[in-house]
Amino acid sequence: MAQKRFLNKVAIVTGSSRGIGSAIASALAQEGAKIVLNGRDEERLIEQQTALQNKGAAAIYFKGDVSDAAQAQALIDFALQSFGQIDILINNVGISSRGYLATLHPSVVEQVFRSNVFGTIFPTQAALSALRQTKGSVVFISSLAAIHGLPGLSPYSASKMALTSFVESLRIEEHAHQVHIGHLQVAMTEIVHNKEVVAADGSKQVLAARQKGKVLTMQEVATDCLNLLAQRKFRNTQTLLGKMNRMLNSFSPLIVEFILRKNLHKFEENSK
């Protein structure tokens, strides 16, 4: 029988109508958590809610853009009104763009920062007092792009690095309140769902499916997220390559830069 490490815990997962957020929400539901889904597209949210309910989970959804402070607050209020408490907040919302800075429309940078930075800080701020009451957890879904800035992903890398210092500040601030802060640096993950990124001109670009085997599955990311939560651990950098990157970067960022320059073609290939 599956473990139930999160039985009756109330978990909000931002950006959980599809992708990694939906895998984390499903895994939490499977282990007994009550789930508050979030996204901006109602059809996808209903589909995800129905899938969870069909498996016997308590799942509700809140349609809203968490990069807007009022909507982020409304998400937290909705969770509290519906379930009476919040034990877990997974800050999963994040978008990326494609293109070198010289080619980017300024709105692209703004869109990525708004979504990734404000879309993480606003729900966290709104949830803190409820999380202090339950001595709950906030987990930040980050990326290996937060270790060393990646070519073609400068706004994305910068936004995830901004969150690294946010997470570090918050961990010190919330220590006395026993709120657990987790930071999952996710490696490249499968794409099976027409994932959209922002193209250099600001339009939406649908990414090609990423082959299983070469990248992590969404379930593997969800498993690491749940283990971080259950063990109340601070940071997990996924994959051996990610861990080596982190170590090498703290020792010599110039060596990492040299390796990245030698592998530019791989980044261009993965951007399609």
Ligand SMILES: NC(=O)c1ccc[n+]([C@@H]2O[C@H](COP(=O)([O-])OP(=O)(O)OC[C@H]3O[C@@H](n4cnc5c(N)ncnc54)[C@H](OP(=O)(O)O)[C@@H]3O)[C@@H](O)[C@H]2O)c1
């Ligand atoms: N995929 C990877 O290879 C990878 C690697 C490293 C890190 N990550 C990180 O993992 C997280 C999830 O990535 P993913 O690939 O699963 O993304 P995704 O497939 O694009 O899914 C994003 C989810 O967030 C929702 N969303 C986006 N902006 C939102 C907003 N402002 N307010 C509310 N909901 C919003 C989307 O639904 P709507 O569009 O309907 O709102 C969707 O449910 C991100 O933080 C990403 O940076 C991903």
